[in-house]
Amino acid sequence: MPASAPTGTPPPLAAPAPAAFRHVLGHVPTSVCVVTAATAAGPVGVTVGSFTSVSLEPPLVAFWAGAASASADAVVRAGRFGVNVLAEDQREVCAAFARRTPDRFATGDWEYPPDGPPRLGGAAAWLTCDVEGSVPAGDHVMVIGRVLDLAAADGPRRPLLFHRGRLVRLDRAHAVHAPTHSFGWWDR
Template sequence: MATFNDRDFRSAMSQFCTGVVIVTGISEGRPVGFAAQSFVSVSLAPPLVSICPAKTSTSWPLLRAAGSFGINILGADQHPLCMAFAKSGGDKFAEFGWATSAQGTPVLEGALGFVDCQLEAEHDAGDHTLVIGRVLELDVFSVDRSPLLFFRGRYGAFDDLANP
């Protein structure tokens, strides 16, 4: 097998388009959250999803301690929200509307969908942590808006919703 460097690896992985989500939760009575593109459905029975926060994340340890988190699936028009939650520190929720789910998790206004999870398991994954969440509740808020996508280092949208 040929050798490759970090840049080669990033370049190859950038050929795969991902959606963008904001992971949210409550820590010591305050909302916390971070942007992520590593989100995937894992299992239907039981219903499980996965995220992969960086080990340098300051938000994930707070959510881990809480034992639960929510996944806010972003629409293409929510790029500013994504950028705000991609930064470390500050009150990320101050600029954006949100409510709470039945579980008490922050649900961001305008999200395409929401998945409320209980922390099921964590696994070491290099410079990230592979997190498995058991889905407790979910909702779809919009089926006619394009999702926010990340591809080749840029954000974009899927324009052809009419042709599945």
């Protein structure tokens, strides 16, 4: 049977309730990162759970933070930021930067490069980016950054994840070999 084109405008759907939205989207695991910047007033940082790559050419990434976050606003105004991908043993760092406490950098082993944002020792990965722009997105702001420098930890530093309202770890399958498939575009 041939498909037919829809006729007219579909009826409007009601937006899901915030609790239902949070519950369903909580089934999508996300990374846990601390985004940092060096400012004239001192280092700033904020925990984010929405961080992603955007483009290979040019190398762009993005993160989302609450629109009312003073730390996120300070990161954008600084013009350069760092993304510290938290390792599974850095839950305390996640909690410190998720709260509105003044001494966040007392938790964790921080390095303060003279020309860049604070970098967390022991993180699973690090990126240094220049702010390309920011876009309001509902009750959040999306910050896009051009990657200037990046590195991943040597050895078995697995990332901390957020899933179904909790911080979780990756877990290896127990004595099961799962065949892998190479995505040609990923290996370039």
